[in-house]
Amino acid sequence: MSLRDIARLAGVSVKTVSNVVNGYAHVSPETRAKVEKVLAELDYRPNLSARNLRRGRTGVIALALPELDAPYFAELSRFVIDAAAEHRWLVVIEQTDGDLDRERRVLDGVRDHRVDGVILTPFAIGAEELAARTDDTALVLLGERIHDGPADHVAIDNVRAARDVTEHLIGLGRTRIAALGAQDNSASGTAPLRLAGYRQALAEHGLPETVAKVERYHRAEGAAAMAGLLALDPRPDAVFCFNDLLALGAMRTILAAGLRVPEDVALAGLDDIEDGRYSTPTLTTVAPDKAELARIAVDLLRQRIDGRPGQPPREARAGYRLVPRESTLGR
Amino acid sequence: MSLRDIARLAGVSVKTVSNVVNGYAHVSPETRAKVEKVLAELDYRPNLSARNLRRGRTGVIALALPELDAPYFAELSRFVIDAAAEHRWLVVIEQTDGDLDRERRVLDGVRDHRVDGVILTPFAIGAEELAARTDDTALVLLGERIHDGPADHVAIDNVRAARDVTEHLIGLGRTRIAALGAQDNSASGTAPLRLAGYRQALAEHGLPETVAKVERYHRAEGAAAMAGLLALDPRPDAVFCFNDLLALGAMRTILAAGLRVPEDVALAGLDDIEDGRYSTPTLTTVAPDKAELARIAVDLLRQRIDGRPGQPPREARAGYRLVPRESTLGR
DNA sequence: GCGACTGTTTACAACGTTGAAACAACGTTG
DNA sequence: CAACGTTGTTTCAACGTTGTAAACAGTCGC
Numbered sequence: 001m002s003l004r005d006i007a008r009l010a011g012v013s014v015k016t017v018s019n020v021v022n023g024y025a026h027v028s029p030e031t032r033a034k035v036e037k038v039l040a041e042l043d044y045r046p047n048l049s050a051r052n053l054r055r056g057r058t059g060v061i062a063l064a065l066p067e068l069d070a071p072y073f074a075e076l077s078r079f080v081i082d083a084a085a086e087h088r089w090l091v092v093i094e095q096t097d098g099d100l101d102r103e104r105r106v107l108d109g110v111r112d113h114r115v116d117g118v119i120l121t122p123f124a125i126g127a128e129e130l131a132a133r134t135d136d137t138a139l140v141l142l143g144e145r146i147h148d149g150p151a152d153h154v155a156i157d158n159v160r161a162a163r164d165v166t167e168h169l170i171g172l173g174r175t176r177i178a179a180l181g182a183q184d185n186s187a188s189g190t191a192p193l194r195l196a197g198y199r200q201a202l203a204e205h206g207l208p209e210t211v212a213k214v215e216r217y218h219r220a221e222g223a224a225a226m227a228g229l230l231a232l233d234p235r236p237d238a239v240f241c242f243n244d245l246l247a248l249g250a251m252r253t254i255l256a257a258g259l260r261v262p263e264d265v266a267l268a269g270l271d272d273i274e275d276g277r278y279s280t281p282t283l284t285t286v287a288p289d290k291a292e293l294a295r296i297a298v299d300l301l302r303q304r305i306d307g308r309p310g311q312p313p314r315e316a317r318a319g320y321r322l323v324p325r326e327s328t329l330g331r
Numbered sequence: 332m333s334l335r336d337i338a339r340l341a342g343v344s345v346k347t348v349s350n351v352v353n354g355y356a357h358v359s360p361e362t363r364a365k366v367e368k369v370l371a372e373l374d375y376r377p378n379l380s381a382r383n384l385r386r387g388r389t390g391v392i393a394l395a396l397p398e399l400d401a402p403y404f405a406e407l408s409r410f411v412i413d414a415a416a417e418h419r420w421l422v423v424i425e426q427t428d429g430d431l432d433r434e435r436r437v438l439d440g441v442r443d444h445r446v447d448g449v450i451l452t453p454f455a456i457g458a459e460e461l462a463a464r465t466d467d468t469a470l471v472l473l474g475e476r477i478h479d480g481p482a483d484h485v486a487i488d489n490v491r492a493a494r495d496v497t498e499h500l501i502g503l504g505r506t507r508i509a510a511l512g513a514q515d516n517s518a519s520g521t522a523p524l525r526l527a528g529y530r531q532a533l534a535e536h537g538l539p540e541t542v543a544k545v546e547r548y549h550r551a552e553g554a555a556a557m558a559g560l561l562a563l564d565p566r567p568d569a570v571f572c573f574n575d576l577l578a579l580g581a582m583r584t585i586l587a588a589g590l591r592v593p594e595d596v597a598l599a600g601l602d603d604i605e606d607g608r609y610s611t612p613t614l615t616t617v618a619p620d621k622a623e624l625a626r627i628a629v630d631l632l633r634q635r636i637d638g639r640p641g642q643p644p645r646e647a648r649a650g651y652r653l654v655p656r657e658s659t660l661g662r
Numbered sequence: 663g664c665g666a667c668t669g670t671t672t673a674c675a676a677c678g679t680t681g682a683a684a685c686a687a688c689g690t691t692g
Numbered sequence: 693c694a695a696c697g698t699t700g701t702t703t704c705a706a707c708g709t710t711g712t713a714a715a716c717a718g719t720c721g722c
Binding site: 333334335345349350353377379380381382383384 | 708
Binding site: 013014025053113 | 698699700701702703706707708709
């Protein structure tokens, strides 16, 4: 069931069948009908391996992220897959676990001609290394800012989002507002950006900072870091967690300590994962427009792949919304 | 940077280079060294499109599931990707949304020679249709039982797992135990199996049944269905939810109604998603061995792809554990 | 000194597709 | 009516790889 088989049965050349399959204009109606009949009868499907070899494209892109089972990434992946499907691309998912070697290997995948391009959420890999790449991999960075990027990049405005959340907490009348989620192990810049936004807001209102660090953005670390914050005297009356998972872990610690959210400690996160809509209390958060992030990322990648090499990198921004819920209800 | 280039520079034939690249035994040490030097210098990477065309394999498998952003599926995907990586397979993820047409299209993908095989978590597609497939797609069904399966299948023992949970609830002294999660729209059989296990346990102890139906296994539906159960008189004193998401939705409803978990209503789920470990209270559940499920699925698929066609379908079982947590603590 | 064997290397064809170019048949134009 | 353009179709080569078979050199046994 290759073009040859169809051609033989329809009594035309292989190339004519190819022309019909590809919708080439100059094929006579009779020939087209004849060929299409045979195509339908045999339920012909082009061999995409062969087509790819000939065209130099695979029709597959890679989406590389630290961990698929973090809800934020799972939700984002869904949108990326949907956006890619509109360009008839398949998406292979690669998990890096935030590991430098695995991030490097993903970038190498392109050279194997297995994928046409990569959407990467970097964690460990640094700007210098990305800038030093010699190959002309089509690459889009998603969600984590690497400043003065060596590649196309799309994210929300993390500084402003963090400032908005912090101001929301200040607006509740809280004065001892902690930040939970600073990092010093990541080469990528999300945590510093969110920290900067938090600091801006506090500085504007003359309030003191309290910063808790974590290694990874998981519930367990949020829970542990929160225990540390509760041990402070005086303890914080509000906490801005740098993502929702941290916030949900923190919430667990607060409630288990017999304190109330938001009465004793108001709590806000960032990501708008579904869990936060069903926790008790529900979680105030910042909702990045994930569909837009995905659409822009795929679109930048498409332009990279189709366009001429050597174009300068582009920065794009997706929108976000502050979503107040029960965890920061006013008294 | 194709084999030809290497061959020219090393002064040998293309096939000899190919032999070196593929580790063919009968190559003289000197030739091998010479070729490998050039390979390293040019950082040669085989063109996998060409190799695939020649070998008739793509090295890519598809994992098709209803929704990637349901935590259970996200967690499972991670294990499938890891297991596939051990066979040097890439995994493309396809989302079916439980939609019949999309499930069909996934099965078609194999015929495009884009993937070597498919791991499918079916929702809408029925046993008859799968049995009626004409192509010899390598296919493994994961997690949802289609009885007398027309394809390889791996899952946990859903009936026993459901019975274990129900007996755990009975063991707490509860007598009005409801099931939440029956379905009548799904062609696949998980819900009926879990319902059967629930009924077995109740029947053995002579307790009455209460069954709440849902369409999809989401928090929102769990929350809504739980509201219905709370309106009953007398209301249930324990609920077995057919998955953790339903249970978390239900928990939200119970707590919002001013009732306590587990004192007023004990609650158990199934899946062991991470959220349940951090909810307040933490959620009792059944933990399927997801790594084992994934490993078996990938292994069955590998045997399908490598083996002769026409082998009879195989059934495999993965293990599970009951994980009691706060939501079913004894009084 | 001859055939058989082993080890090493090569030429060739093929996987299925498509771009470039060639070609035939036809109508239009000067 | 010759030159030209258009339409429809075909031939050819190539994408980069690998299986098959064959060529070649050297060694062994008799």
